[in-house]
Every structure is written in structure tokens, then in C-alpha cells.
Amino acid sequence: MPRKSIPSTTLIAQVRKYFGLDQQELAAYLGISRPYVADIEAxxxxxxxxxxxxxxxxxxxxxxxxPARPAAPAPEVAPPGSPDEALLTERLRACRHQAGKLRRELGKLAAIHAQARRWQAVLPGLLAAPGLPAVLTTPAEAAHTRQWLLERQQQAHATLHHAPDVAxxxxxxxxAEALETEAAALAALLGQQGS
Known part of the structure; x- marks a missing residue:
């Protein structure tokens, strides 16, 4: 089983790690070979x-x-200078457009689900209600109507519980929420830039 290597504390290793250089890069700077740097570190x-x-x-x-490794710059510290307003505006438009498309798709799905919920609400009553009097309908028509209602009930249940559609x-x-959040942040950034 290979042994875990111990980090080197030599001066050359400290320089390499602090400045984020690999052995080959430091060797090129020092005018020596990479194996020579490795031997010095070891x-x-x-x-x-x-x-x-x-x-x-x-x-x-x-x-x-x-430090053994250079500290990564803090992610919340923005780089100096002003961002390119045209790039931000273009991305803002793209985010809003995409979010709008996704919201329209969501609206269509929500409408389908709302119809299915309406059917689920009324079907128990329709199925429990007495049929039309025999003088107004035949037994075959009554059976057909009941079967149609049962199929509608199954369809409504399937619409609301179809795992791929729910996902x-x-x-x-x-x-859509992620794009709207990005758009809001871009709008705020553009607002800050304008002031």
C-alpha cells in the first residue's frame, strides 16, 4: 500500500506553493530540471x-x-473596474426572455393540472349521482356515460401523479426562478453602474 506523502517544508516548496507554481514552472524560472526541484523538495x-x-x-x-497553499481570493470581492454594460444588458435580456419562456411553459402545465383538479373535484359526485330515468336513456348509454366518467377520473389522476411531468x-x-434571480442581480448591478 503506498504511503501518504508528507508535504515539503523546504524554502523552494514554500515559494512554489505560495505562488501557485508547479515544479516544471519553477524549474524553468530557476534554470534547472523539474527532477532537480523535486529532489530539493524531498x-x-x-x-x-x-x-x-x-x-x-x-x-x-x-x-x-x-501558508502551505496560497489563499484563494475571496469570492465576494468584486474585481476592480466597471463591467461592460453591453454584456450585462445582453445577459439581462437573455435571462428575462428565457425566464418568460419557462413561465409560459409552466402556465400551460398549471392549466392542465388545474383542469385535472377540477375533474377530480366533480367526478365523485357525478359517479355517485343516480342515472337518468330509463325513459330518457338506455342501459347501454348509461353504462357508456359511467365508463366515460371513470376514464376521465383515471386520466385526471394520471395527469396529476405522472412522475416525469411532476419532475x-x-x-x-x-x-425560471434561477433566471429571474440572475436577472434581478444584473438589473441591480446595472442600476449601481448608472448611479
């Missing part, structure tokens, strides 16, 4: 005076307690 070789002189300009820039509804809703 403690198998020592820094020569020439390599140390090349490394020194970077080494003096290390903080007193150099589609929620996916459309989530995508």
Missing part, C-alpha cells in the same frame, strides 16, 4: 548558491508565515 539534494540566488527574489516576497414542472420552476 530533501535528497540541497540548493546550490546559483539556484538560491535565482530563488531569492521570490523568497523575500513570502510572508513571515507562508418537469419542478425543473421548469427552478430554472
Amino acid at each position: 530533501g535528497r539534494r540541497v540548493l546550490t548558491g546559483r539556484v538560491l540566488l535565482r530563488l531569492n527574489p521570490l523568497a523575500v516576497l513570502l510572508p513571515a508565515e507562508a 418537469r414542472y419542478h425543473l421548469l420552476r427552478l430554472r
Whole structure:
């Protein structure tokens, strides 16, 4: 079973990690081979005076307690400068357009579900109601009407409980909400930029 490697604490390793360089990049800067950098980090070789002189300009820039890895910039800190207003406006329009399309699709699904719920509400009463008097309808017509109502009941239940359609509804809703949130953030950013 391979052993877990121990991070190197050598000066060359600290410089490499602090500045986010891989061994090949630092080797190119120092004018040595990548295996030589690896050997120095592993403690198998020592820094020569020439390599140390090349490394020194970077080494003096290390903080007193150099972290093992450079700290990633905080995501909430925006880069300096103003964003391109045209790009933001274009994306805002695209988000609003896409969200509108998704909301229209959701509206169609919601209308289908509303009709199915209406049928579910009235069908128990229709199925329990006495049939028309025998003088107004034949037994075959009454059976046909009852069968039609039962099929409508099954169809309404299937419409409301069809798992792929339920998933589609929620996916459309989530995508629309995400696009609307992005559009609101873009509008706020454009508003800040204009003031």
C-alpha cells in the first residue's frame, strides 16, 4: 500500500506553493530540471548558491508565515473596474426572455393540472349521482356515460401523479426562478453602474 506523502517544508516548496507554481514552472524560472526541484523538495539534494540566488527574489516576497497553499481570493470581492454594460444588458435580456419562456411553459402545465383538479373535484359526485330515468336513456348509454366518467377520473389522476411531468414542472420552476434571480442581480448591478 503506498504511503501518504508528507508535504515539503523546504524554502523552494514554500515559494512554489505560495505562488501557485508547479515544479516544471519553477524549474524553468530557476534554470534547472523539474527532477532537480523535486529532489530539493524531498530533501535528497540541497540548493546550490546559483539556484538560491535565482530563488531569492521570490523568497523575500513570502510572508513571515507562508501558508502551505496560497489563499484563494475571496469570492465576494468584486474585481476592480466597471463591467461592460453591453454584456450585462445582453445577459439581462437573455435571462428575462428565457425566464418568460419557462413561465409560459409552466402556465400551460398549471392549466392542465388545474383542469385535472377540477375533474377530480366533480367526478365523485357525478359517479355517485343516480342515472337518468330509463325513459330518457338506455342501459347501454348509461353504462357508456359511467365508463366515460371513470376514464376521465383515471386520466385526471394520471395527469396529476405522472412522475416525469411532476419532475418537469419542478425543473421548469427552478430554472425560471434561477433566471429571474440572475436577472434581478444584473438589473441591480446595472442600476449601481448608472448611479
